Amino acid sequence: MSEKRRKRHECILGLVQERGVMSVGALAETLGVSMQTIRRDIDLLCEGDTLRRRHGRIELDAQHLNTPFDQRTATNPIGKQAIGEAAAELIPDGATIFISIGSTPLSVARALHRRTKLTVITNNLSAAMALSDETSNRIILPGGELRLPDRDILGDEVVEFFGRYRAEYGIFGVAGVEEDGSLLEFHTAEVSARQRIRENSQVSMLVLDHSKFGRLAPAAGENISDIDHIILDRPPKAAFTPLIEDISDRVILAESELA
Numbered sequence: 293m294s295e296k297r298r299k300r301h302e303c304i305l306g307l308v309q310e311r312g313v314m315s316v317g318a319l320a321e322t323l324g325v326s327m328q329t330i331r332r333d334i335d336l337l338c339e340g341d342t343l344r345r346r347h348g349r350i351e352l353d354a355q356h357l358n359t360p361f362d363q364r365t366a367t368n369p370i371g372k373q374a375i376g377e378a379a380a381e382l383i384p385d386g387a388t389i390f391i392s393i394g395s396t397p398l399s400v401a402r403a404l405h406r407r408t409k410l411t412v413i414t415n416n417l418s419a420a421m422a423l424s425d426e427t428s429n430r431i432i433l434p435g436g437e438l439r440l441p442d443r444d445i446l447g448d449e450v451v452e453f454f455g456r457y458r459a460e461y462g463i464f465g466v467a468g469v470e471e472d473g474s475l476l477e478f479h480t481a482e483v484s485a486r487q488r489i490r491e492n493s494q495v496s497m498l499v500l501d502h503s504k505f506g507r508l509a510p511a512a513g514e515n516i517s518d519i520d521h522i523i524l525d526r527p528p529k530a531a532f533t534p535l536i537e538d539i540s541d542r543v544i545l546a547e548s549e550l551a
Contacts, residue, residue, distance in 0.1 A: 297333070300325070302508045304333060304350070306467070307478050308343060313351035322479070323510050371501045371525030372396050374546035376403035378523050379499055383461055385409055390454065390489040391419045392464035393444040393482070396499045398422065400463050413457050415450050415485065417443040432457070446481045454488040462493030466500055468507035469528075473516040473535050476509035483513035490514070497521045502528045 293301075300323060307322065308314055314322075320330045334350050337343045343350055376399030383389060385407050391397050391414040401419035404410065408428045414420055417438065420431050434453035436445045464486045468476035475498075477483045490496045498519045505528035516522060516539060523544045527536060536543055 299508055301333060301337060303510050304330075304337060305343070306507065306509055308350055313349050315349050317348075319350065368501050368503065368525065371547065372399040373403070374525050375499050375501065375523050376400045378544050378546035379463060379497055379521075380404050380407070382495075382497070382521065383407060383410075387411070387461055388413070388457075388459045390414065390457070390459045390462040390464070390493055391416055392462075392486055392489055393442065393446070394465035396465040396501065397463050400497075400499055411459075413454070413459060415445040415453070417445070446479070446485065448481075448484075450481070451484045451488050454485060454492060458492050458494075459489075460494050461497060462489040462495070463497045463499060464489055466498060466504060467509040469500070469505045469516060469532075470512075471506070471531055471535065473539075475513045475516060476507070477511045477513065478509045480511045483511050487513060490518070495520050497523060499523045501525045505529060505532045 303323060304319060307319065316327060316330055316334065320327045323330070334343070334345055338345050338350070372395065375396055379400040380403035383404065386409040387407070388411040391401055391412060393416045397416060398418050401416070401422040404423060405426065408426055410423065411430045411432070412420065412423050413432045415434050417433070420433055423429050424431060434445050434450050436447055436449050438444070439446060466475045466486070467478050467482070470476065477486070496519050498516065498521070502525055516535070520542060521544060522539060522542055523546055526545055526547050
């Protein structure tokens with residue numbers, strides 16, 4: 293199998309694991325290849341026990357099926373909790389913050405439960421609910437359709453929504469990081485929303501666990517070197533050591549902070 297096809301297969305698996313189910317047409321459009329190419333890829337991928345084809349869609353096999361967001365939230369809970377606590381230490385009472393979609397930004401929201409008088413601007417409904425018990429907080433949400441089961445809102449309206457505000461801190465995750473530091477997402481809408489958050493924040497904070505390094509996704513955005521604080525649970529695999537050394541003055545290793 294060629295390297296190009298192998299990477300495409302990894303992207304297909306990642307997309308379906310992220311969303312639970314995707315149509316053949318949506319996969320072809322997202323990856324920028326023909327329907328015929330995607331169908332050949334699906335034929336090979338469905339030979340295993342992870343994916344299955346059903347009525348023009350590809351989905352996780354029943355034994356692997358779970359609510360995608362809840363499944364991601366349950367992955368590496370100790371590392372994500374450490375990341376959340378380390379990020380929360382940088383944010384004072386009364387701050388205005390952006391919080392993006394994703395399970396690791398949600399961990400930051402949960403860790404902020406001790407803060408008061410926050411202004412929270414987010415398209416992550418789970419993060420909004422996590423901070424709603426503190427009645428001194430102000431929480432601002434965009435309009436639009438709630439994407440299930442992720443419990444978030446995406447689209448052009450969200451990019452415009454984030455464009456209307458300015459914040460002291462912008463907190464966001466990422467689907468994957470390449471060896472050159474490129475930040476990857478599964479959809480261009482996620483890239484656009486993240487970029488707008490970063491542009492309109494005084495301090496940008498990327499929160500991600502070590503498993504995101506080397507994880508493939510089709511939509512590329514800015515570079516990790518553009519971020520003010522990069523908060524990890526622990527160092528990524530050796531191939532990424534040069535990248536981390538280049539930005540070491542901005543990297544916080546959360547599990548080391550707790551040790």
